[in-house]
């Protein structure tokens with residue numbers, strides 16, 4: 001289990017613990033203000049990525065001090081972890097409302113509205129302080145002419161939407177707003193600011209899943225569909241064997257490659273059961 005499970009999971013996967021979604025957390029004014037600030041201005045996310053570029057031009061000894069400090073702060077404030085669809089389904093089993101909203105990252109990086117993010121609450125949406133806080137933010141991307149605002153989505157429909165997004169190649173990640181409170185699950189790719197920071201800018205803010213993908217070679221026909229679907233570049237092809245390998249040290253455990261394998265040759269295993277990947281988050 002990862003450090004978040006040890007700190008916030010009490011023996012289970014931390015994001016499967018219903019208490020971490022409790023609305024009670026939102027009576028903390030600092031947390032409410034943090035959420036308001038987060039959703040007010042998509043540009044601040046882009047500015048942070050630009051600041052990372054500046055940081056990456058600094059001497060390595062400066063980066064070696066500053067980056068771990070930022071990651072440590074993000075773990076306390078707003079961090080994410082990749083999770084597969086079966087864990088999304090388990091979360092949908094105990095939360096009581098799912099609200100779809102435009103993705104602030106896509107607004108910042110592409111200037112478009114992509115409804116890839118889902119706020120979760122333990123109470124019905126109309127009673128949710130989280131929904132109320134986000135609705136009260138006067139952000140043009142939430143209230144502009146091209147938006148349907150915050151949509152309450154039946155859980156079964158939301159799960160279908162997640163599966164459909166997975167078929168398009170997006171992976172899922174669960175996010176805190178002042179840890180351990182969990183505010184929602186997003187559907188991510190390279191337009192996601194957290195993925196950019198983590199995989200392209202050397203600043204981990206989104207962590208690997210509790211799982212790692214493995215290929216059963218006897219089932220693999222070498223079609224390479226899975227390679228095209230992996231956002232993390234974890235799958236390589238052996239010409240000699242005409243089969244793929246998954247590098248468990250690179251794999252984020254999202255499970256998206258499984259969906260694209262018509263031979264059902266890919267499975268997810270607990271990360272801790274794979275020695276090469278067990279300590280890599």
Ligand code: SF4
Nearest residue numbers: 220221223224226261
């Ligand atoms: S999609 Fe499945 S069958 Fe095709 S290369 Fe990947 S693991 Fe093998």
Ligand code: SF4
Nearest residue numbers: 230251252254255257
């Ligand atoms: S190999 Fe599969 S499970 Fe691992 S990161 Fe790539 S798509 Fe996700």
